[in-house]
Amino acid sequence: MNDNTINPSSESTPQNFINEIIDEHLRTNKYEGRVNTRFPPEPNGYLHIGHAKSICLNFGLAKQYNGTCNLRFDDTNPTKEEVEYVDSIKEDINWLGFNWGKTEYYASDYFAQLYDWAEQLILAGKAYVCELNAEQIRAYRGTLTEPGKESPYRNRSVEENLDLFRRMKAGEFTDGSKTLRAKIDMASPNVNMRDPVMYRILHQEHHRTGATWNIYPMYDWAHGQSDSIEKITHSICTLEFENHRPLYDWFVEQLGIHHPLQIEFARLNLSYTVMSKRKLLQLVEDGFVKSWDDPRMPTISGLRRRGYTPESIRAFTDKIGVARRDNVIDVALLENCIREDLNKKALRRMAVLNPVRVIIDNYTEGLIEELDAVNNPEDTNAGSRKIEFSRELFIEHDDFMENPVSQFHRLSPGKEVRLRYAYIIKCNSIEKDADGNITAIHCEFDPETKSGTGTSKKKVKGTIHWVSAHNAVSVEVNLYDRLFSVEDPQGDKVIDWKEFINKESLITLPACKVEPALKDAAAGDKFQFERLGYFCVDKDSKPGSPVFNRTVTLRDSWAKIEKKNG
RNA sequence: UGCCGGGUCGUCUAACGGUAGGACAGCGGCCUUUGGAGCCGUAUGCGGAGGUUCGAAUCCUCCCCCGGCAGCCA
Numbered sequence: 001m002n003d004n005t006i007n008p009s010s011e012s013t014p015q016n017f018i019n020e021i022i023d024e025h026l027r028t029n030k031y032e033g034r035v036n037t038r039f040p041p042e043p044n045g046y047l048h049i050g051h052a053k054s055i056c057l058n059f060g061l062a063k064q065y066n067g068t069c070n071l072r073f074d075d076t077n078p079t080k081e082e083v084e085y086v087d088s089i090k091e092d093i094n095w096l097g098f099n100w101g102k103t104e105y106y107a108s109d110y111f112a113q114l115y116d117w118a119e120q121l122i123l124a125g126k127a128y129v130c131e132l133n134a135e136q137i138r139a140y141r142g143t144l145t146e147p148g149k150e151s152p153y154r155n156r157s158v159e160e161n162l163d164l165f166r167r168m169k170a171g172e173f174t175d176g177s178k179t180l181r182a183k184i185d186m187a188s189p190n191v192n193m194r195d196p197v198m199y200r201i202l203h204q205e206h207h208r209t210g211a212t213w214n215i216y217p218m219y220d221w222a223h224g225q226s227d228s229i230e231k232i233t234h235s236i237c238t239l240e241f242e243n244h245r246p247l248y249d250w251f252v253e254q255l256g257i258h259h260p261l262q263i264e265f266a267r268l269n270l271s272y273t274v275m276s277k278r279k280l281l282q283l284v285e286d287g288f289v290k291s292w293d294d295p296r297m298p299t300i301s302g303l304r305r306r307g308y309t310p311e312s313i314r315a316f317t318d319k320i321g322v323a324r325r326d327n328v329i330d331v332a333l334l335e336n337c338i339r340e341d342l343n344k345k346a347l348r349r350m351a352v353l354n355p356v357r358v359i360i361d362n363y364t365e366g367l368i369e370e371l372d373a374v375n376n377p378e379d380t381n382a383g384s385r386k387i388e389f390s391r392e393l394f395i396e397h398d399d400f401m402e403n404p405v406s407q408f409h410r411l412s413p414g415k416e417v418r419l420r421y422a423y424i425i426k427c428n429s430i431e432k433d434a435d436g437n438i439t440a441i442h443c444e445f446d447p448e449t450k451s452g453t454g455t456s457k458k459k460v461k462g463t464i465h466w467v468s469a470h471n472a473v474s475v476e477v478n479l480y481d482r483l484f485s486v487e488d489p490q491g492d493k494v495i496d497w498k499e500f501i502n503k504e505s506l507i508t509l510p511a512c513k514v515e516p517a518l519k520d521a522a523a524g525d526k527f528q529f530e531r532l533g534y535f536c537v538d539k540d541s542k543p544g545s546p547v548f549n550r551t552v553t554l555r556d557s558w559a560k561i562e563k564k565n566g
Numbered sequence: 567u568g569c570c571g572g573g574u575c576g577u578c579u580a581a582c583g584g585u586a587g588g589a590c591a592g593c594g595g596c597c598u599u600u601g602g603a604g605c606c607g608u609a610u611g612c613g614g615a616g617g618u619u620c621g622a623a624u625c626c627u628c629c630c631c632c633g634g635c636a637g638c639c640a
Contacts, residue, residue, distance in 0.1 A: 145568045189569040200638035
């Protein structure tokens with residue numbers, strides 16, 4: 001490479017140890033300079049943010065090196081897999097912005113080839129039909145510190161093995177009565193090499209092959225060969241498969257077929273959540289959340305519904321890097337990514353979550369003024385809009401304090417505050433009901449302080465948002481927060497992880513007041529409610545009555561002050 | 567106790583024998599008609615002990631700690 005040559009993708013794309021391996025392969029012309037990866041989900045659940053890391057890695061590498069990335073469904077276990085999951089996985093990958101080309105690959109497409117290879121191993125004396133039951137197999141496997149024992153069926157003749165295996169395939173035997181096992185080494189220090197099961201009998205309909213098969217390949221038998229069939233060069237997976245690599249290597253070597261290189265990386269862990277499919281399934285099934293795409297879930301569909309953008313998730317996966325050490329990413333980084341993206345894109349609107357009525361006593365009754373409001377100060381192309389101002393408004397309950405602390409810069413008795421895009425007002429009195437709740441705040445406005453006129457010499461510390469009462473639209477808002485109240489819900493040996501579920505992870509406010517422009521917002525539309533946070537329209541909203549989901553709050557330095565003051 | 571892997575700011579992640587840098591979080595400040603955004607500044611780190619070397623996060627030795635593995639799951 002000459003000095004002027006710059007890898008076009010090397011500037012923006014973060015480098016990691018996998019790039020180094022691939023660069024070395026390219027230098028030595030291993031795999032004829034090809035880079036072919038794959039993303040191989042099992043269709044037994046919804047994809048989560050951890051999968052997003054893998055998706056961005058695999059598709060990203062393909063893009064970076066002008067290679068390909070196959071989407072392959074590892075559908076070798078018909079008892080757990082469903083078409084629903086296949087569809088959701090495709091939708092999520094697409095949404096994330098990746099394209100797998102015309103072909104969708106399925107491990108189930110290789111069942112016949114895998115079967116032939118199994119016979120080949122039997123013929124070579126490298127596989128045998130075992131009649132030990134599951135419990136016995138476990139007992140014979142030995143322990144982590146003790147070698148296993150050889151199965152009594154280990155030394156059958158090739159003819160007998162072939163006959164039995166063909167009859168397994170033909171459906172002559174009951175589930176669990178026999179397995180096909182690789183004949184490797186029962187004393188191997190790597191338990192994966194202790195005659196692993198290759199096939200189990202399962203009289204079960206498969207979502208794609210129907211009732212064709214009575215035996216199904218184990219993942220360990222299917223995965224490496226599937227990669228090999230697809231001529232994958234770099235088979236990237238998570239660390240827990242590291243101990244399986246010698247087995248995958250053994251299979252492809254016995255078969256004499258293309259040998260992909262498996263590279264393992266550390267899976268993503270996120271603070272304040274759980275990531276395993278099993279636990280996510282449990283959250284759904286036990287009703288802790290409403291669905292797989294509940295906005296509190298770390299699933300891709302949940303994040304989407306929460307208001308995350310594909311760009312923000314891709315930026316996140318870039319920032320967390322790829323390495324082999326265990327990691328727990330601070331969820332604050334994810335939140336930072338969506339704020340950063342939405343700050344640039346989201347239109348600003350005013351919304352009052354916990355409304356309290358303000359009456360401007362010296363403002364002409366019935367008068368309505370149109371004021372200019374900027375749609376996005378970060379994006380001049382977003383333009384501006386007109387908002388209507390009148391004598392009665394709603395402001396945020398929290399923006400008024402009857403007995404203000406010293407650092408409180410908003411409305412309080414006798415004090416002034418600016419209404420965003422409008423006037424400076426001063427609080428003169430308050431009305432309360434019998435229970436002492438504030439029902440109205442009486443103010444006067446200063447006509448000289450109209451926003452944008454520059455006629456005011458007044459300076460006030462605070463600016464608050466508001467919605468005019470005469471045309472405010474009432475909407476439902478879901479305030480979402482972290483699903484767990486502790487960083488590591490699984491970190492306690494005694495207390496069950498579900499005990500740490502944040503009971504305030506969802507607060508629904510049925511009657512928030514928003515400006516009329518928001519009435520016809522469509523599902524998925526994203527906004528910044530000024531001073532509050534980013535919100536998006538829930539997908540189940542009815543036309544004309546949007547339900548808003550809070551994606552994330554704005555950074556809140558007031559909250560910090562409050563916290564510091566106890 | 568077997569095998570495999572891993573330990574760099576609070577959390578992630580760079581450095582590939584030559585000044586330990588970046589991001590997020592934190593703290594302090596500036597600015598502000600969003601207590602937003604932005605800007606500036608700042609503290610904190612090579613698990614430990616030896617060794618090789620002019621020079622070690624990087625190479626060697628020993629130790630300590632953490633993770634994964636005993637499904638007819640993937």
